[in-house]
Amino acid sequence: MLHPVGKLPASVYWRRRLVLLGVLVVLLGGGGWGGYLLVTRNASAATPSAAATRPAGTPALERVVPPVTALLTPSRPAAVIPSVAPRTPPAPKPGGPCSDAMVGVAMRAPATVAVGSKPTFTLLVANVSAVPCVRALDKGLQELVLLDAQGHRAWGSNDCFPEASSDHRLLAPHQMVAFPIVWGGLTSSPGCKTPRVRPHPGAYVLRGRIGGKASANTPVRLS
Numbered sequence: 001m002l003h004p005v006g007k008l009p010a011s012v013y014w015r016r017r018l019v020l021l022g023v024l025v026v027l028l029g030g031g032g033w034g035g036y037l038l039v040t041r042n043a044s045a046a047t048p049s050a051a052a053t054r055p056a057g058t059p060a061l062e063r064v065v066p067p068v069t070a071l072l073t074p075s076r077p078a079a080v081i082p083s084v085a086p087r088t089p090p091a092p093k094p095g096g097p098c099s100d101a102m103v104g105v106a107m108r109a110p111a112t113v114a115v116g117s118k119p120t121f122t123l124l125v126a127n128v129s130a131v132p133c134v135r136a137l138d139k140g141l142q143e144l145v146l147l148d149a150q151g152h153r154a155w156g157s158n159d160c161f162p163e164a165s166s167d168h169r170l171l172a173p174h175q176m177v178a179f180p181i182v183w184g185g186l187t188s189s190p191g192c193k194t195p196r197v198r199p200h201p202g203a204y205v206l207r208g209r210i211g212g213k214a215s216a217n218t219p220v221r222l223s
Contacts, residue, residue, distance in 0.1 A: 002024040097135035098171060102214040107144070107208045108178075115222050116185050116198050123179040123208040123215075126169035136171050137177065140165040141211045144181050146220070149203045153189070157181050160192035 033147055094100060108122040126135060140162065146155040183223065186196040204215040 040115055092129055092131050092133060093134075094131040095170070096129060098129070098135035100211070102127060102129040102133055103135055103171075103210070104128045104214055105208060105210055105213050105215040107206050107215050109206050109218050109220050111219070112221045112223055118182055118185050120180050120182050120190055121206060121208075123181060123210065124176055125175035125179070125210050130173050132170055132172050133169055135148055135210075136209065137167040137169055137179075139165040139167070142179055142181070143209050144183075145181070145207050145209075146199075146206050147207065147217075148199070154199050154204065155183065155186070155188050156190065157183070159188035159190055160196070 015135045020144070023098060040203070092099070104126045106124045106126075108124060110119055113119045123142055123144060125133070125135070140158070142157070144157040145153060148154050185198065187199050189194055199222055201222050204220045204222055206220050207217055
């Protein structure tokens with residue numbers, strides 16, 4: 001094979017062999033490339049594109065799955081607290097009992113009292129409501145108290161000579177009743193348990209009450 005034998009020169013035989021070898025290479029290369037193209041074409045035909053496989057009219061992902069904000073649980077509304085109107089107290093019944101709010105209590109007394117004298121103080125009780133009402137004005141419910149400048153008790157009208165009575169009165173609107181009470185001019189204590197003496201001169205205040213309703217302080221000077 002390596003040493004051709006024939007009538008022609010050896011170089012002729014070698015050229016023929018090279019040409020034949022080149023033809024074989026071209027044939028083999030062309031066949032392989034054609035096979036590759038054939039296989040690729042078949043694979044492309046067998047595998048549809050993603051766009052072709054999705055049916056027409058299929059919604060996009062964002063149309064199928066709602067956004068996260070749509071899935072959040074809505075916040076509960078704040079509780080509404082109903083407004084409550086203030087209760088209006090019932091109007092007093094005409095002819096019923098006079099409550100402490102329906103009466104006013106005041107004192108009438110001289111501005112200056114001589115030490116050792118026996119002045120008269122007056123307890124004033126009035127119906128300050130707009131309807132008539134009944135109030136207990138018993139003597140045991142009436143009381144006057146004399147206090148010194150330090151607030152110490154100097155005298156009380158019920159300390160030594162308490163009185164008892166039954167006095168229920170129908171008071172018309174704005175009607176006032178007066179109860180004069182005489183002071184003996186001496187000190188006293190509840191139950192009259194301390195010696196009674198003349199108080200020292202100076203500034204004092206007088207306070208009156210009827211049951212649970214008390215008056216404001218009324219200044220009195222002893223001289």
